[in-house]
Amino acid sequence: MALVPSYIQRLANYAPGKPISEAQREFGFEKFIKLASNENPLGPSPKGMEAVQYSLNKLHRYPDSAGYELRAKLAERFNVKIENVILGAGSEGIISTIMRTFLLHDDELISAENSFIGFRVLANASGRRTHWVPMKNYRYNLEAIAEKITDYTKIIYIANPDNPMGTTISRDEFDRFYKHVPERVLIILDEAYYEYVQDSPDFPDSMAYRYDNVITLRTFSKAYGLAGVRIGYGFAHHTLIENLMKVKEPFEPSFVAQAAGLGALEDMEFLLKSIETNKTGMAYLKKELNQLGVMQIPSATNFITTVWESEEKANNLVQELLENGIIVRSLKGFGWPNCIRISIGLPEENQQFIACIKEIL
Ligand SMILES: Cc1ncc(COP(=O)(O)O)c(C=O)c1O
The missing domain is CATH 3.40.640.10 (Type I PLP-dependent aspartate aminotransferase-like (Major domain))
Incomplete structure (x- = not known):
């Protein structure tokens, strides 16, 4: 359409981390752990x-x-x-x-x-x-x-x-x-x-x-x-x-x-709890992923990015985790097709993620 500037026509839609509701529709079961969008696992302040x-x-x-x-x-x-x-x-x-x-x-x-x-x-x-x-x-x-x-x-x-x-x-x-x-x-x-x-x-x-x-x-x-x-x-x-x-x-x-x-x-109390939950969760995930020999990039945030040997390996992993009720973020859309980003969750969510990835690997 001539009305739309060519640089707008060329844009792709923003692809966010998969919302839980979408995963529920796709897989037909209720419970998902979302570790895909760097959100606060404790909920809102x-x-x-x-x-x-x-x-x-x-x-x-x-x-x-x-x-x-x-x-x-x-x-x-x-x-x-x-x-x-x-x-x-x-x-x-x-x-x-x-x-x-x-x-x-x-x-x-x-x-x-x-x-x-x-x-x-x-x-x-x-x-x-x-x-x-x-x-x-x-x-x-x-x-x-x-x-x-x-x-x-x-x-x-x-x-x-x-x-x-x-x-x-x-x-x-x-x-x-x-x-x-x-x-x-x-x-x-x-x-x-x-x-x-x-x-x-x-x-x-x-x-x-x-x-x-x-x-x-x-x-x-x-x-x-x-x-x-x-x-x-x-x-x-x-x-x-x-x-x-x-x-x-x-x-x-x-x-x-x-x-x-x-x-x-x-809400200082919530802020401190958020920081602490993140710190503990980050240390746990780092340690467990290390033990599994998964390459990680040192992170100062509320997520860890992991590097896999190929795009195929990363895609399969994201899909298998999804089928097990865990949503993580493939970084293909960011330009890192062999990387997966994992947001730090609640302690039990982190544990389930590790248990699941151990099983898959
Ligand atoms: C580097 C960076 N900047 C900004 C944002 C988004 O912040 P906001 O929700 O305030 O727009 C994010 C969220 O993922 C981010 O990673």
Whole structure:
């Protein structure tokens, strides 16, 4: 159809981790363990849920388009001014706003090849040229990314830690890289897994050093268990935020999402439990997978990516696990056809996964 731009026609639909409902329809049995989408196995933050309950009788009202209360709370928590905070329908919502705000016609983007698929979808949909720089040893190759910067570069996207590899860039690496980036280039530092990695001494928590051309993105989707409600936030120089606020969808994020975020931010107990559950589950899975001789990529997140000898082996494994009621994520769609990503589950889910994979192998 001539109406649809060719770069849109060429796009493929986003393929998420298989939802439990779809697996139930396909296999005809009820119980599935989903370790496919890096969700919080504990469920949503109870305080987030409580806040949502309270918000329900105001659903006939439009939300505060400036998101004042939640932005103020985030500003206080992270020791910045409210003018430095933006909210969005997930961090992906903010990435979308960033592209609509800053990209001019000939502008180009740079990121790592086969990294976060959400960014890839949005970059491709922007119709702008994006340089996808191959990773090195399953990590962002910042030196190679710096070499790709030209007069046309406008945005560089870095997921730190990365999804689907779970690897991080170190503070030293970022500092060296930053020296090559002109001020007119915006760096998006996507820290969706920040809560799981914050204690690592090498992690360059971007809030500890603020640059005018860096925007930090974080989310309530992971450690706070609110992926379904779509609420994320970002920190940047007030001029960037001021302009993003002009472009974002006027009533994004929704009333319920803002309420959920406000509640969840108070939920220290849940946050700590999420981090602890993840830490224990990660240690268990690492140890068991090691004993089975399965190659894993060291991960700083709430998932582990495993590497198999062939695409066929990985596909068969994903299918067999599915037939046994366990949903994991084939990384073929990300560009890693011989890799499988496993999200950390509850202790009993992790144990069932290991029991099942032992049987299969
Ligand atoms: C690197 C990265 N960024 C962002 C997101 C999505 O965050 P949100 O749910 O806030 O859009 C994910 C989720 O998988 C992710 O892995």
